[in-house]
Amino acid sequence: MTKQEIIDAVSQRTGVEKTATRVVLDEAISVIRENLCKGNAIYIRGLFTLAPKKRAEKIGQNISKKQAIILPAHYAPHAKFSKEVIRKMKKLPIQG
Numbered sequence: 001m002t003k004q005e006i007i008d009a010v011s012q013r014t015g016v017e018k019t020a021t022r023v024v025l026d027e028a029i030s031v032i033r034e035n036l037c038k039g040n041a042i043y044i045r046g047l048f049t050l051a052p053k054k055r056a057e058k059i060g061q062n063i064s065k066k067q068a069i070i071l072p073a074h075y076a077p078h079a080k081f082s083k084e085v086i087r088k089m090k091k092l093p094i095q096g
Helices: 003-014 018-037 083-090
Strands: 042-044 048-055 058-062 067-071 074-081
Touching: 003 018, 018 042, 018 048
Parallel strands: none
Antiparallel strands: 042 048, 048 074, 058 067
Protein backbone atom coordinates (compact mmCIF):
# COMPACT_ATOMS: atom_id res chain seq x y z
CA MET A 1 0.00 0.00 0.00
CA THR A 2 1.41 3.36 -1.00
CA LYS A 3 1.16 6.66 0.82
CA GLN A 4 -1.45 7.84 -1.71
CA GLU A 5 -3.52 4.71 -1.17
CA ILE A 6 -3.45 5.34 2.59
CA ILE A 7 -4.58 8.93 2.04
CA ASP A 8 -7.42 7.76 -0.23
CA ALA A 9 -8.58 5.10 2.25
CA VAL A 10 -8.47 7.42 5.29
CA SER A 11 -10.23 10.18 3.36
CA GLN A 12 -12.97 7.80 2.26
CA ARG A 13 -13.49 6.33 5.76
CA THR A 14 -13.52 9.68 7.58
CA GLY A 15 -15.15 11.92 4.99
CA VAL A 16 -12.27 14.40 5.30
CA GLU A 17 -10.91 15.91 2.09
CA LYS A 18 -7.84 14.25 0.61
CA THR A 19 -5.79 17.45 0.83
CA ALA A 20 -6.44 17.74 4.58
CA THR A 21 -5.73 14.04 5.05
CA ARG A 22 -2.43 14.43 3.15
CA VAL A 23 -1.37 17.34 5.39
CA VAL A 24 -2.14 15.37 8.56
CA LEU A 25 -0.33 12.25 7.33
CA ASP A 26 2.69 14.29 6.17
CA GLU A 27 2.93 16.01 9.55
CA ALA A 28 2.55 12.72 11.44
CA ILE A 29 5.38 11.22 9.39
CA SER A 30 7.47 14.34 9.97
CA VAL A 31 6.98 14.16 13.77
CA ILE A 32 7.82 10.44 13.80
CA ARG A 33 10.96 11.00 11.69
CA GLU A 34 12.16 13.94 13.82
CA ASN A 35 11.73 12.04 17.06
CA LEU A 36 13.45 8.91 15.78
CA CYS A 37 16.39 11.04 14.61
CA LYS A 38 16.59 12.55 18.11
CA GLY A 39 16.84 9.06 19.60
CA ASN A 40 13.27 8.86 20.90
CA ALA A 41 11.11 5.74 20.59
CA ILE A 42 7.66 5.88 19.01
CA TYR A 43 4.91 3.74 20.57
CA ILE A 44 1.67 3.22 18.67
CA ARG A 45 -0.39 0.83 20.78
CA GLY A 46 -1.88 -2.04 18.84
CA LEU A 47 0.44 -1.51 15.85
CA PHE A 48 4.17 -1.19 16.51
CA THR A 49 7.08 0.32 18.36
CA LEU A 50 9.79 2.15 16.44
CA ALA A 51 13.01 2.78 18.29
CA PRO A 52 16.64 3.52 17.58
CA LYS A 53 18.77 0.48 18.39
CA LYS A 54 22.50 0.68 19.04
CA ARG A 55 24.63 -1.47 16.76
CA ALA A 56 28.10 -2.35 18.06
CA GLU A 57 31.30 -1.77 16.14
CA LYS A 58 32.15 -4.78 14.01
CA ILE A 59 34.42 -5.98 11.26
CA GLY A 60 32.86 -6.24 7.81
CA GLN A 61 34.12 -7.29 4.42
CA ASN A 62 34.57 -5.26 1.25
CA ILE A 63 33.84 -8.15 -1.08
CA SER A 64 35.12 -6.49 -4.26
CA LYS A 65 38.54 -5.76 -2.71
CA LYS A 66 38.55 -8.81 -0.38
CA GLN A 67 39.49 -6.52 2.45
CA ALA A 68 38.31 -6.27 6.07
CA ILE A 69 36.86 -2.92 7.11
CA ILE A 70 35.76 -1.65 10.51
CA LEU A 71 32.12 -0.62 10.72
CA PRO A 72 31.76 1.92 13.55
CA ALA A 73 29.11 1.70 16.26
CA HIS A 74 25.91 3.42 15.18
CA TYR A 75 22.16 3.56 15.70
CA ALA A 76 19.72 1.92 13.31
CA PRO A 77 15.91 2.05 13.26
CA HIS A 78 14.21 -1.01 14.76
CA ALA A 79 10.52 -1.93 14.45
CA LYS A 80 8.68 -4.34 16.71
CA PHE A 81 5.10 -5.12 15.80
CA SER A 82 2.35 -5.75 18.34
CA LYS A 83 1.30 -9.25 19.27
CA GLU A 84 -2.11 -8.57 17.73
CA VAL A 85 -0.60 -7.68 14.33
CA ILE A 86 1.72 -10.69 14.42
CA ARG A 87 -1.17 -13.01 15.35
CA LYS A 88 -3.35 -11.72 12.50
CA MET A 89 -0.54 -11.92 9.95
CA LYS A 90 0.15 -15.55 10.86
CA LYS A 91 -3.43 -16.36 9.83
CA LEU A 92 -2.92 -14.96 6.30
CA PRO A 93 -3.15 -17.66 3.61
CA ILE A 94 0.08 -18.56 1.84
CA GLN A 95 -0.09 -17.60 -1.81
CA GLY A 96 2.03 -18.99 -4.55
